[in-house]
Amino acid sequence: MLNRLAQVPHVACLGLVIAITACANFSAVDKPISQVAPPREAERVAGDRSPDLLVLLAFSGGGTRAAAFAYGVLKTLADTEVMTPGGRRSLLHEVDVISSVSGGSFTSAYYGLRGDKIFEEFEDRFLRQNVEGALIGQVLSPVNWIPQMSSIYGRGDVAAEYYNKHIFDGATFADLERPGAPAVVINATDLATGIRFSFTSGFFDIICADLDQYPLARAVTASSAVPVLFTPITIKSYAGTCGYAPPPWLAEAAKDERGSSRKAEARALEDYMDSEKRPWLHLVDGCIADNLGLRPYYNQLSLEGDPRQAFRDLGHPDVRHVLIISVNSFAHKQSKWPFKRAAPGLAETIGSISSDQIGRYNYDTLDIVRYSFGHWTKQVSTPQHPVTFDFVEVSFNVVHEEGQRQALNDIGTNFDLKDDQVDLLIKAAGEVLRGSPDFKAFLERLQGRINQP
Numbered sequence: 001m002l003n004r005l006a007q008v009p010h011v012a013c014l015g016l017v018i019a020i021t022a023c024a025n026f027s028a029v030d031k032p033i034s035q036v037a038p039p040r041e042a043e044r045v046a047g048d049r050s051p052d053l054l055v056l057l058a059f060s061g062g063g064t065r066a067a068a069f070a071y072g073v074l075k076t077l078a079d080t081e082v083m084t085p086g087g088r089r090s091l092l093h094e095v096d097v098i099s100s101v102s103g104g105s106f107t108s109a110y111y112g113l114r115g116d117k118i119f120e121e122f123e124d125r126f127l128r129q130n131v132e133g134a135l136i137g138q139v140l141s142p143v144n145w146i147p148q149m150s151s152i153y154g155r156g157d158v159a160a161e162y163y164n165k166h167i168f169d170g171a172t173f174a175d176l177e178r179p180g181a182p183a184v185v186i187n188a189t190d191l192a193t194g195i196r197f198s199f200t201s202g203f204f205d206i207i208c209a210d211l212d213q214y215p216l217a218r219a220v221t222a223s224s225a226v227p228v229l230f231t232p233i234t235i236k237s238y239a240g241t242c243g244y245a246p247p248p249w250l251a252e253a254a255k256d257e258r259g260s261s262r263k264a265e266a267r268a269l270e271d272y273m274d275s276e277k278r279p280w281l282h283l284v285d286g287c288i289a290d291n292l293g294l295r296p297y298y299n300q301l302s303l304e305g306d307p308r309q310a311f312r313d314l315g316h317p318d319v320r321h322v323l324i325i326s327v328n329s330f331a332h333k334q335s336k337w338p339f340k341r342a343a344p345g346l347a348e349t350i351g352s353i354s355s356d357q358i359g360r361y362n363y364d365t366l367d368i369v370r371y372s373f374g375h376w377t378k379q380v381s382t383p384q385h386p387v388t389f390d391f392v393e394v395s396f397n398v399v400h401e402e403g404q405r406q407a408l409n410d411i412g413t414n415f416d417l418k419d420d421q422v423d424l425l426i427k428a429a430g431e432v433l434r435g436s437p438d439f440k441a442f443l444e445r446l447q448g449r450i451n452q453p
Contacts, residue, residue: 034242050086050089051316051319053094053446054316055096055097058293058294059099060287060292060293060327061101061224063413064126064415066102066327071425072427073327073429076434076450079452081450082094082448091448093180097184097314099293100286101285101287102226103329105286106220109184109220110122110126115178115181125167128417130415131416132416135162138158156232159225160215164217168216168220172214173199186286188219188225188283189287195264195289196289196296205244206269206273207275208237208275209237209238222284222286224286225283227284232282233283233284234283237275250303252305261302297324298368300313301373301376307376307377310376311380321388321446324373324389330396331411377389394432399428404428411425
C-alpha cells in the first residue's frame with residue numbers, strides 16, 4: 001500500500017490531502033447540542049431599545065446591487081433621529097431585527113457583526129471589490145480541483161471559505177451577540193421542499209444543531225447560493241437528540257383545515273424533527289422561497305396565531321409603533337423581445353420567466369405583509385393603548401427621475417460592480433427613504449428628523 005502511494009504524483013497527493021482536510025473542516029461546523037437552551041431571541045431583540053417601538057428591516061436579494069442598496073438605507077437610518085422615552089436616538093440603533101436573503105445577507109450579517117464600523121469597512125471590503133473574479137479564481141485554482149471532485153465539497157464551499165477569510169474574519173453566530181446588536185435573520189431555501197430555512201436558534205433547535213458555533217460565512221453563502229452557479233450548503237440534522245419540544249401552536253397550525261401557507265410551513269417544520277427522514281439539509285439561494293426577506297415576519301405572526309404573543313416573542317409586549325422597511329433591489333428591465341421577430345432562445349426564455357415570477361411574487365408578498373400587519377396591529381390596539389403601523393418600501397420602482405431609475409434597473413446582479421454604480425445605489429437608497437411619504441409620516445409621529453450627513 002505504501003509503495004503504491006509513493007508512486008502517486010505529488011500534486012495528486014497534495015490534492016487528496018487538501019480534499020480530506022476540507023471535508024473534515026466542513027463536517028466539523030455542524031455540531032450537535034445535547035440540550036435545547038431557553039429561548040433568548042426576545043431578550044436580544046429588546047436589548048436597550050425603546051419598548052414601545054418595533055423596527056423591522058428586510059433586505060432583498062440581487063448580488064452586490066442588493067448589498068449596496070441595503071447599505072444606503074443603513075446609512076440614512078444612522079443619520080435619522082427619533083424621540084424615544086430615553087431621549088433622541090439614532091433610528092438605526094432602534095432597529096430590532098434585520099431579515100435578509102441572498103445579496104442583502106452580506107449587508108445584514110456585516111452590520112450585525114461590526115455595528116457602526118460597517119460605514120468604515122464594508123465598501124472597501126466588499127462593495128467595491130471584484131468578488132466575482134476572486135471566486136472564479138478560487139474555483140479554478142489547482143488547489144481546489146480535487147476537493148471539488150468530491151460529492152461533499154463544491155463551489156458553495158469554496159465561496160464560503162473565501163467569505164470566511166476575506167469578509168467575515170472567521171466569525172460565528174456567537175459573535176453576533178454584541179451589546180445593542182439587532183437580531184439578524186439570514187434566510188436560505190431548503191432545496192428538497194422549496195421552503196424557507198432561517199439561520200436562527202428556532203430552526204437550529206429543531207435539528208438539535210449548535211447555531212452559536214456555526215460560521216457566519218456559510219450561512220451567507222447558503223443564502224446567496226444561486227443554483228447551478230454554486231453547489232448547496234449542506235447541514236447535518238441531529239433532530240431527536242436534544243429534548244426539543246415543539247411549541248403548542250405548531251401542532252395546531254399543522255392541523256389547520258385550510259390549505260394555507262401557515263399549514264405548509266408548520267408541516268415542513270414538523271418534518272425537520274425526525275432526522276431519520278431528513279438527515280441532511282441542502283440549502284440554496286433564499287430568493288427562491290422569498291426574494292424580499294419579508295416572509296419571516298409574516299410567518300412568525302401567522303404561525304403564532306396570536307399577535308399579542310408574537311409581539312411579546314419579539315421583545316415588545318407594550319409596542320405602540322411598528323415600522324417595517326422593505327429594501328427591494330429587484331430590477332424591472334424592459335424586454336427587448338417584443339421588438340424582434342426572432343423568438344428568444346432557451347436561456348433568455350428561462351431568465352424572463354424566472355424574473356417575471358419573482359416580480360409577481362414580490363408584489364403579492366408586499367400586499368400580504370402590508371394587509372396582515374395592518375390587521376394585526378389593529379387587533380392589539382385599544383383606545384387606551386393605540387398601536388400604529390407604517391410600511392416603507394425602498395425600491396427602484398419609486399425613484400422619480402426616469403434616467404436614474406433606468407440606470408438602477410440596468411445594474412446586474414453580479415458581484416463585481418463599478419464604483420459609480422455602487423455610488424448610485426447608495427445615493428438612490430437614501431433619497432428614496434428620505435422622500436417616502438410613509439417614512440415622513442412615521443418620523444412626524446415620533447418627532448423624528450433626518451440630519452444632513
